[in-house]
Amino acid sequence: MKIALLALLFAAQADTAYFQQDIAYRIEATLDEGTDVLTARARLDYTNNSPDTLDSLYFHLELNAFRPNSAWARRELEYGERRFQDLGPDDHAFERITAIRVGDTPVRPEYRGAPDSTVVAIALPQPLPPGARTTVMIDWQTRLATEPRRQGRRGRHHDFAQWYPRIAVYDHTGWATRPLLPQGEFYGEYGTFDVTLDVAADQVIGATGVPVEGDPGWAAARAGGPEPWLKRDAYDAPAPQPLGLLDDAPAEGRKRVRWYAEDVHHFAWTANPDYIYEGGRIGDVAVHVLYQPGDTAWDDGVAVEHTKNAIAFFSDLFGPYPWPQITNVHRIEPGGTEFPMMIMDGSASEGLIVHEIAHQWVHGIFGNNEWREGWLDEGFGSFLTNWYFEAKGVPPSMWDSSLEGIRRMERAGQSQPIALESAEFRDPRTYSAMTYTKPSLVFRMLRDYLGEDTFRRALKVFYERKALQHVTEQDLRAAFETAAGEDLDWFFDQWIHTTATLDYRIESARARQEGSEWVATIEVAREGDAWMPVTLQVDGSARRLDSREPRQVVTLRLTERPTQAVLDPDNILLDIQIDNNRAAFEVTGSR
Ligand SMILES: [Zn+2]
Known part of the structure; x- marks a missing residue:
């Protein structure tokens, strides 16, 4: 009885302790392809749902990582890598705030990590108490780097990721304001994005959200297959509120497309006049694929099929894909990166597409802090990708090279605890092994230990409790413990927090x-x-x-x-x- 009461008490405390800030972005942006500079204005409505009074707000200006003397570029020098340190004035990225005010009061951006400028602070004119809302107006100019890294530009092709002043997460640990570094990715507040893009009329655009107004260019770029399913009415989007940057009608040869998304923690987009479009649908979800001329591995519905199959597999494992569309785009850079409703892929490899779609759940729907607990989405995602292939009948020997690689590191005493913050791993190779590979094997052990039925039940519990929220290891542990009906501290403590060997x-x-x-x-x-x-x-x-x-x-x-x-x-x-x-x-x- 006492034990039951205590358990209830702890559960209640855990519930009240969780909070999530409310954010709503309205953005107007215009891309000048003569200079490759995007000029933009944002209004951010920010509601403080935390129990704390805030005296500052923090934003990420992550494109400033891809220029000389950023924390990222300096970290790479330690490994003898100079790709951003040596980028010239026409090639490096930048993200410059030109004006910022809170309500009607101009404020000064403070770069407390200078010379790195990937995090900017503003002091609020009035403290923001719990439950209060404030509005921040930001004008900025930004340009992508010719050296791609999750973002990039090449000719008229622009991959816009982390391109706007992104409000930092304020959670139970405080402000999450680490500069962007080569090891470790993102963490974002969930909210609404209402974004109007002004671009050359021949651009073909893919983005987070649905195009509520304007022509993204898909119909004209369609190679075959079904007509694009725009889903303009997927949301009850309000009438657009002008910010003053795009008050005039579009100039000749220009067009505007307004995108709208809810319950997402990042808004990414891409534009390329050469994109070829193929579409499809899986249940209520529209599928959009944008590939490049000559992409014979993408065409004839191949990339569409991989995308659909992955959405179906993970919807079945966890719970439904919660957004109206998914866009899979062939980006400039090899490899892949996940954004809500959008994956940017360097190839149409099934493994890559499945991995990035897995991230729609493990990072998109379960919004972990990727630089603090990267294994929660990268290790989990790697495991889920292999599970997808197991379900397709690929033999278990596909795990062997991962097992042998980690065993070799452990025999040599080279492991580090999986739970380390990403930047703390001794080098990129160890970061990758401990964030992707080893945790994927740990998840596999857990599935084997609990049995597949219990493991699957835990994923459903996790989804029911934590979909579209920030998650930590504790949340995942709790879901597995609920499903298993047993304490699993021994398992997580040992495999995630130590380098104990067996x-x-x-x-x-x-x-x-x-x-x-x-x-x-x-x-x-x-x-x-x-x-x-x-x-x-x-x-x-x-x-x-x-x-x-x-x-x-x-x-x-x-x-x-x-x-x-x-x-x-x-x-x-x-x-x-x-x-x-x-x-x-x-x-x-x-x-
Ligand atoms: Zn990944």
Whole structure:
């Protein structure tokens, strides 16, 4: 009774402790392709739902990472990389605030991390108490870098990601204001975006949200397949509120497209007059694919199909895709990046598309802080991608290279705790191994330990509780614990927060005959500070060993003479040495 009451109390406290700020952006922007400069104005309505009074607001100006002397460029110098440090004045990116006011009061942007300018603070003229709302007006000019990194420009092709002054997240830990660095990505407040883009009339645009007014250019760029499904009425979008930047009618040869999105933590867009369009639908979700001339791997519905299949798979695992459309675009840079309702991909590889679509859930719908807990979306997403391929019948050996890579690092003592903040990993290789690969194997162990049904139930619980909210490891742990009905601290503490290793081995396997029976005696030893239950298979039959003792002796009575004992026969565990996991039985004298 007392325990039940306490549990209720903690649950109630956890609920009231969570808060999420409300944001609504109205943006007008015009792209001058002569200079590649985007001139823009935003009105941000910001509501403080936190229990704290705020005296400042913080914004990310993330395009300022891609220029000399940014924190990003200086970090890359440590690895002998100079791609942004040496970019010349015509090539580097910038994002410059030209005017900013709160209500009617002009304020001064403060670059407290100078010379890095990816984070800007403004002091509020009046403190903002809990429950209060304020409005910030910002004029800025921005340009993408010719060296792409999640953003970029090449000729008339522009990939606009993190292109506007993005309000930093204020959560239970305070302001999340780390400068943008090579290791670690984004964290955003959920809100509404109402964005009018003024561009050359022949541009083809893809963006977060639906085009409520104007022509994105898809119909004219369509290669075949169904007509574009614009879904202009997907939201009850209000009448557009002019900000004064685009009051006149569009100039000759220009057009305007107004986009609208709700419940998203990022607004990305891309424009390229050469895009070719293919569309489709999966349930209520419109699918838009924009690829480049000569993209034979994308065309004929291939990229559309991969996108649809991935949406269907993850909707089934977690819960429905919550937005009206998904846009998959062939960006300038190789690799891929996820934004809500939009994935920017460097190729049409099924693995890449599935990974980025997985992020629509693990990061888009479950908005984790990617630079603080990158494994929550990258490790989870890598696991989910492999799960998709398992469901397609790809054999489990697809995990082998990941397992071997991490085992090698662990044997060499090169692991670092998965829970480290991204910038704290010693180098990009370790960051990648500990943020993508190792956690994907940890999720796989958890699925095997809990059983697939329980694991699936946990994903549904996670979705029901946390969709379209910020999430942390605690939220994910809690969902798994609810579904499993057991405490999983031991599992998460050990695998996420330590570098404890595990090495099971068969010390000996002996068999002797007793009348018509065979008695098998297997000595199992475990080295290292990590523990997992392990499956012991003797010929055709398997059993799970749950003992935490470093040494255990298993005795089996069998009808036939045993031949071989194998630990972890499915190769699931992060057991750093697997050549000692099997042994042939030695027959000893009968007694
Ligand atoms: Zn990813």
